[in-house]
Every structure is written in structure tokens, then in C-alpha cells.
Amino acid sequence: xxxxxxxxxxxxxxxxxxxxxxxxxxxxxxxxxxxxxxxxxxxxxxxxxxxxxxxxxxxxxxxxxxxxxxxxxxxxxxxxxxxxxxxxxxxxxxxxxxxxxxxxxxxxxxxxxxxxxxxxxxxxxxxxxxxxxxxxxxxxxxxxxxxxxxxxxxxxxxxxxxxxxx
Numbered sequence: 001x002x003x004x005x006x007x008x009x010x011x012x013x014x015x016x017x018x019x020x021x022x023x024x025x026x027x028x029x030x031x032x033x034x035x036x037x038x039x040x041x042x043x044x045x046x047x048x049x050x051x052x053x054x055x056x057x058x059x060x061x062x063x064x065x066x067x068x069x070x071x072x073x074x075x076x077x078x079x080x081x082x083x084x085x086x087x088x089x090x091x092x093x094x095x096x097x098x099x100x101x102x103x104x105x106x107x108x109x110x111x112x113x114x115x116x117x118x119x120x121x122x123x124x125x126x127x128x129x130x131x132x133x134x135x136x137x138x139x140x141x142x143x144x145x146x147x148x149x150x151x152x153x154x155x156x157x158x159x160x161x162x163x164x165x166x
Contacts, residue, residue: 013054013055013056013070016053016054017054017070017071017072020050020054020072021072024050025078028043029078029082032078032079032082032083033079033082033083033086033087033115036075036079036082037079037083037111037114038111040075040076040079043075044075047074047075048060048063051063051066051067051070054070055069055070064166068166073158073162074162074165076165077158077161077162077165080118080161081154081157081158081161083115083118083119084118084119084122084154084157085149085154087101087115087116087118087119087147088119088122088147088148088149091119091138091143091144091147092144092147092148101116101138102138102139104116105138116138117133119138119147120133120134120136120138121133122146122149122157123136123138123143123146123147124136125157125160126146126149126153126157127142127146
């Protein structure tokens with residue numbers, strides 16, 4: 001596919017982007033909250049090659065503009081959103097998964113602390129700034145309501161953190 005597609009022939013940018021989103025990103029995002037953060041540098045070159053191929057650029061285009069053009073947030077933003085969605089689902093499970101998550105809150109593991117920090121950031125955003133992420137209590141009834149999200153909530157939150165990064 002990459003050898004037969006270029007700026008002059010083959011699939012256009014929209015088709016390549018759609019193919020990438022449906023085939024490759026679904027595989028890449030599988031269990032991403034667990035492994036992607038520590039291995040994001042491994043996929044950086046792959047991500048750059050994809051951007052170059054889809055846009056048909058000969059030299060390195062400005063990455064932020066290209067990702068906005070393709071409607072694909074950077075890998076770190078995607079990992080952030082996947083972590084939030086995964087942890088929100090864990091919090092709404094109301095079983096041993098929720099209990100394990102709450103126990104992990106007290107652990108000293110950097111991975112769990114970072115992931116819970118992203119969840120608390122989402123909860124603070126969802127509560128519209130009435131509380132800072134550091135002040136969020138996961139057992140609070142307002143937090144339990146805040147972890148219930150819609151596609152619109154995730155899209156707005158993704159846009160907020162993506163534009164804050166740009």
C-alpha cells in the first residue's frame with residue numbers, strides 16, 4: 001500500500017486516513033492505557049511516516065497543523081483519552097475492578113498515579129472548574145456522576161487538551 005500510493009496516484013488523503021483509523025489505530029489502541037505511555041517513542045517514527053504518506057509531503061510538514069488537518073490527535077492525546085475512558089468504565093463497573101482501582105489510588109506506582117491523575121483531571125473538567133484535579137475524591141457522589149460520559153463529553157475534552165497542547 002505504501003509503495004503504490006503517492007501524491008500522484010493511489011488512495012487520496014481522506015481514504016488513507018480512514019483506512020488508518022479503522023484498521024491500524026484500532027489495533028494500536030487495544031489495551032493502550034496499559035502499555036502505550038511507556039512505549040510512545042517507539043511509535044513516534046511510525047506516526048511521522050504515516051503523516052508524511054497521507055499528506056504526500058516531501059519534507060517534514062508542521063506536525064500540529066497536519067494532525068489538525070487529518071483530524072487525528074497526537075498519540076499522547078489519544079493515550080490520555082483512552083486512559084480516561086478506561087478508568088471511567090472501571091469506576092462505573094461497581095465490582096472488584098472499582099475496588100482494585102480505588103486501592104491503586106493509594107499505591108506508589110508511577111503508572112497508576114499518572115493514570116489516576118488523568119482521571120481526576122477529567123472529573124475536574126466535567127465538574128466545570130468547581131474543583132481542582134488535586135482535590136477530586138473518587139468516592140465522592142459528584143465524582144461518581146462525573147465519570148458517566150457521552151461521546152460529546154469525550155470529544156469536548158479531547159479538543160480542550162489537544163488545543164491546550166498546540
